[in-house]
Amino acid sequence: MRWGRAPREESARRRRRAGWAIELGAVVRKEVRQTVRDRRIMFLLIAAPLLQTILLGYAVDFNFENIPTLVVDLDRSHDSRTHARRLLADRTMQRRPGATSVAEASADLAAGRAAAAIVLPPGLARDLLAQQPADVQILLDGTDPNRAMVVASAAARYFGEVASDLLRERMAARGLPPPAASRAVPRALYNPGLATAPFMIPGVMTMLLVITTTVITAMGLSREREMGTLEQVLVTPIRPLVLLVGKMAPFLVIGLFDVFMVLTAGVWLFGVPMNGPAAVLVTGTLLYLLSTLGIGLLISSISRTQQQSFLAGFLFIMPAILLSGVMTPVGAMPAWLRSVTYVNPVRYFVEILRANLLKGAGFSDLWWRLLALAGIGGLILLVATLRFRKRTA
C-alpha cells in the first residue's frame, strides 16, 4: 500500500500521476475479476441482450397481417364474393369461417374470435347495377385501436377505389369526360419496405443499454454497501474518484460489447442498414453510457438496499423510455411532456442511432444531439460523484 502515499521527493508529482494509473488498474482488475467470477451474471449480461433483441425483432411488428376477419355476405352474389376476395387479397386480413349474420359476427367479436367483420348488405350487386347508392358495413373491435385503424383504412381505401372506378365507368357510359384525378405517389426513404425491425432494433439497443448499465451499477454499489465491503475499500488509500471510474469501466466495456452484438444480430437477422459513419455510433454510445452509468451511481447514493436500487432504477427507466420516442413518436406527445424529453438522454441516443443507421446522418447532422448527450452525461456524473464523495466522506 506504500504506492498510495506520495513520497516527499522532487518526482512526487510524477509518482502521483503513476499512482493514479496503478490504483485505477487495481480497481478495474478487482471489478473485472468479481464480475467474471459469477458466470451467471456474465451469461445474463451477454445472453440476455441478444435474446431480447431476437425476441423483440420477431415479436414486435406493427405491419399488421392476418387480422382475423369475418365476412358476413348477406348478398351471396358474384359481385359480393369478388369484393370480399379482393379486399382480403393482400393478407392484411385473414378470413375466419362462421358468422352468417350481423348478430353472430357481433358475438364473435365480443368473444375475441375475430377482430373485424365486413358486412356486405343484401341487394349489393343489384343496387350497384341499378346505380343506387350502396352501403358496406365494417364492424371493428376497438379494444386495440391500432389494429382497428389498419382494418378501417384498408377497407376505406379498397371501397374508395371501387367507388371511383364505378364513377369513371358511369361517366364514360354517358359520354362524359373522365374526372380529373390527383393522387399522392408515395416513396418511403431510408426504409422502403416500411419494416418494423430497422426502426425497433435501435430502440431495443437504447433500452437494453439503459436497463443493464443503470440497474447493474446501482445494485452493484448498493450490494457492496449492504455487505460492508465498500467501507473496506474506502479505508484503503484509493481515491473515491478512482474507485468510481474503476467500478464503471467493466460496465462501459460490457455496454459497448452489447451494442456491437445487438447491432450484429440486427444487421444479419433483421436487415438493419448501417448507412452512416460508425464513428458517430461509437461516440454516441460512449456519451450515452456516461449518462446511464451516472444515473446508476446517483441511484445507489440515494438507496440503502439493492431492492430500493432496483425499484429506483425502474422508476427512472420506465418514464425515460416512454418519453424517448422509442415506442411512440415524440411529436405525438402534448407540449408539456415534449419539453421534458429535451433533458432525456434516452431520446437523444435513440434519435442519433436511428438517424445514423437508417438515414446515414453524420456529425454535421447530429452534432447538437451529441453535444446535448455530452452535457447531460457530464452533469449527471458530476452530481453523482459529488454525492458519492459526500456520503463516503
Add this chain to the structure above:
Amino acid sequence: MTSRQVRFLRRVGAMAAKEVLHIRRDPRTLYMSLAMPVIMLLLLGFGLSFDIERIPLVIADGDRSAASRDLARAIQGSHDFAAVLGSDAAAAEQALRRGQALAALLVPAGFARDLLSGRDAPVQLLVDGSDGNLARQIMGKLDAIVRAHGQPSLGLAGTPPLQVQIYTLWNPAGRSALFMVPGVAAYLLAIAAVLLTALTVAGEWERGSMEQLFASPVGRLEIVLGKLLPYLALGMLQLLLVIALGTSVFDVPIRGSLPVILLAGLLFLTGMLGQGLLISVIARNQLVATQAGALSSLLPSLMLSGMLVPIENMPRILQALTVVVPARYLVHALRTLMLKGGGLAVVALDLVALGLFAVAILALATLRFRRRLA
C-alpha cells in the same frame, strides 16, 4: 380447526409480520412500488399516442400555379399537418435526414395543366420510412387530402356509388388509454410480484439470515407463504390503484364484473410470486435474480402478452411460446372484462390457465426450495 392448523397459521402470520416490518422500517420500497403505477399510468394515459397531430411537412412546389397553391392551402388547413414551403427536392431531403420534417410533398411542374385537361396528375410524396407505422399514417392522410382536392368535379355526379360505414365497438374514439391500461396493469403486477419476491428471498440467502430462519421452528412452507403474503397484498393494492386511476382519470370503463377482475389479478399475482420464489431459490443472489427476473417475466409480459402487438401478428413459433406466458391470459381477461363486459363465463379459459400456472410454479418452487436445503 385443529391446534396444528392454528399453529401453522400463527407461524405464517409471524413470518408475514416480519416481512411487513422489513417493509415498514424502510418505507421507501413501499412508496416506490406505489409510485410506479401512478407515474406509468399518467405518462401512458396523457403522453403516449401513436397519432401525431401536426406532422411536420415540407411542400416543394415546382408548379407555382393557382392549383398547386390551392393544394398547399388545403394541406395547411388540415389539422394533421404543419406544412412549410421548401425550395426544392434536395432541401426537402436534407430536412428529412435531419429529422426536421417527416414527409415532403413534391408538386411537379405541369400539375395544373394536367389537372385541367383531365389527365392523371400525380404528386410525389417522400416519407421518412424509418418509423413504418408513422409513415403509413402519413401516406394515408396525405393521399386522402390530395385525392379530395383533385376531385371537386366528382360532386357533379351526385352521391358516391358505394360508401363504407365503419362502426367501432367498445372504443369508438380509438383512445390508446383504453387499450393500454389493462396491459399496463399486467406489466406492473409482473414487476412488483416477480422482482420484489425474488429480491427479498435472495436477500435472505445473501445475508445468511435464511439459515437462521431454518434453524427456527418455522417450517419451509410457512416461510414461503409468510414471505409471499405481504407482496400479494402489495400487488393487489397496485392493481386496485391502477383500476381506480384508469377509471377516474382516463374514463376506462369497467363493463364486466369487478370481482372476476380481482380474481384474475389474484391468480396472476400468485403465479408471478411463485416465479419470483423459484428464481430466488435458484439464484440466491439479488443481482442475478434481477436479471433473471427481468428476462423471464418483464420481457414476456411486455412483448409476448399481446399488450402492445396482437398475438396473431407474431410468427408461429412465438405464438406457441405465448401459451406459457401468464400475462397473455391476464391481458386478455382484463381487456375483455373492462372494455367488453361479461363475467366468469367469458374469461373462464383465462382463469383456468392462470390457475394452472400458479399451482405448477408454486409446486415447483416449493420442491426446489426443499431440495436445496436437504
